[in-house]
Structure formats: C-alpha cells, structure tokens
Amino acid sequence: MSIGGNIEYIKKVKDEAARRSGRTGDDVLLVAVTKLHSTEEINEAISCGITDIGENKVQEIMDKYERVNPVRWHLIGHLQTNKVKYIIDKVSMIHSVDSLKLAQEINKRAQQHDLTMDILIQVNSAMEESKFGITTEETGQMIEDILNTCPNINIRGLMCIAPFEDDPEDAREYFAEVKKLYDEYGRIEHPRLDFKYLSMGMSNDFEVAIEEGSNLIRVGTSIFGARDYSKKMG
Numbered sequence: 228m229s230i231g232g233n234i235e236y237i238k239k240v241k242d243e244a245a246r247r248s249g250r251t252g253d254d255v256l257l258v259a260v261t262k263l264h265s266t267e268e269i270n271e272a273i274s275c276g277i278t279d280i281g282e283n284k285v286q287e288i289m290d291k292y293e294r295v296n297p298v299r300w301h302l303i304g305h306l307q308t309n310k311v312k313y314i315i316d317k318v319s320m321i322h323s324v325d326s327l328k329l330a331q332e333i334n335k336r337a338q339q340h341d342l343t344m345d346i347l348i349q350v351n352s353a354m355e356e357s358k359f360g361i362t363t364e365e366t367g368q369m370i371e372d373i374l375n376t377c378p379n380i381n382i383r384g385l386m387c388i389a390p391f392e393d394d395p396e397d398a399r400e401y402f403a404e405v406k407k408l409y410d411e412y413g414r415i416e417h418p419r420l421d422f423k424y425l426s427m428g429m430s431n432d433f434e435v436a437i438e439e440g441s442n443l444i445r446v447g448t449s450i451f452g453a454r455d456y457s458k459k460m461g
C-alpha cells in the first residue's frame with residue numbers, strides 16, 4: 228500500500244472510531260510519526276494531506292528540518308534540557324514535558340526567542356512500564372508549578388504512551404484513566420492553561436484511544452511501514 232493509501236485508510240478508521248465516541252474524524256488530529264523515515268517519504272505524506280509530523284529525537288529534527296516542506300513539527304520523545312535550544316524555534320508543540328526543570332528550560336529558551344511554547348504534560352499511569360512521564364498523583368502539582376514559574380509556556384493538555392499490549396483492549400483502562408485527568412485539569416481557569424489536546428494512541432492502539440477520548444493520535448508504522456532501526460536516517 229502507498230503512503231497516500233495508508234493515510235486514507237487511517238483517516239477512515241479514525242473517523243469511525245470518533246463517531247463511536249460521539250465525535251467526527253475532524254475532532255481527532257492525525258500526527259504522522261516520521262522518525263527513521265526519509266525526507267522524501269515525509270514530503271510525500273505532506274503532499275497527501277498530512278499537516279503535522281512527530282519526531283522523537285532532536286537530532287533528527289535538525290537533520291531533516293531544511294528539507295521538509297512546510298508542516299507543523301511535534302517533539303514527541305523524551306527531551307533533554309540541554310537540547311531544548313536546538314528545537315525551540317522549530318516545533319509547534321512539545322508533547323513530552325515530564326519535569327519542572329525541563330519546563331523551565333523551555334520557558335527560558337522561549338523567552339529568548341520571544342515566543343510562547345505549547346506543551347503537553349506526559350503522564351504515566353503505569354509507572355513500572357515506562358521510564359518517562361510523571362505519575363497521575365504528580366500532575367496537579369506540576370501544572371501549578373509550570374503556571375507559576377513559566378510565563379512563556381501554554382499548557383495545552385496531556386500526553387501518554389500506553390504500555391504495549393498484544394491486545395489493544397488491554398490499554399483501554401489506561402486511556403480512560405488519563406482522559407479522567409484531562410477532564411479534571413482542563414477545568415482549571417488560567418490564561419496559560421488551555422486544554423485542547425489529549426495525545427494518546429499509536430498504530431496498534433489508536434482506535435481504542437479515540438474511543439476513550441483521545442483527540443490527537445501519533446501514527447508511524449501504519450503510514451510508513453516498519454522502521455528500519457539499523458539505518459541512520461538520511
């Protein structure tokens with residue numbers, strides 16, 4: 228199947244899942260995850276209607292940035308504080324904020340560039356499964372600390388990576404728990420808290436994620452095929 232055909236298919240599945248949760252496909256943003264794929268493949272996806280792409284490594288964004296056609300870039304992987312400066316003027320949203328220290332570095336670099344950065348807080352409701360993300364219990368305090376100390380950050384929502392399950396049904400409860408947090412903290416009234424994105428769902432589990440309330444899915448393999456981890460992207 229071609230990249231364009233895959234995108235059409237995912238949009239159809241996304242639309243059906245959104246309808247099952249009382250919404251439409253337009254309510255769910257598709258972010259194409261382009262890590263380890265070439266700029267030619269990325270530009271093909273953009274020509275097929277992709278408006279947002281996700282990368283998980285700073286270096287890959289730097290390597291590809293000049294050769295990719297205009298698109299919104301999302302940093303979706305773990306971000307080290309010493310690398311924020313390289314991508315602060317390139318990405319439109321950072322999904323993986325998991326410490327106050329990282330938020331404060333993003334804030335500092337955003338100030339230097341005279342911009343306000345949209346971020347999501349990465350939560351991890353099953354701590355033993357993943358190295359990154361804060362616990363559900365820490366979420367409220369983290370939001371409060373960012374609002375109090377980071378004037379150049381807008382908090383736009385939450386992100387999570389469900390533990391990989393052979394059966395995506397097993398991730399349903401996990402997604403539902405993060406959706407509950409999203410609804411709870413989205414009610415906070417503050418000029419720099421404007422929840423719009425609940426980033427959850429990947430190739431293997433995005434249907435279930437949408438059914439549980441996701442409005443942003445990050446899909447790589449189902450668009451571009453399997454990643455070749457032996458090759459450094461070029």
Ligand SMILES: *Cc1c(COP(=O)(O)O)cnc(C)c1O
Nearest residue numbers: 260283303429430445446447448
């Ligand atoms: C790689 C990656 C994805 C996409 O995974 P697929 O299974 O290829 O769809 C989504 N989110 C994050 C954070 C990733 O690193």
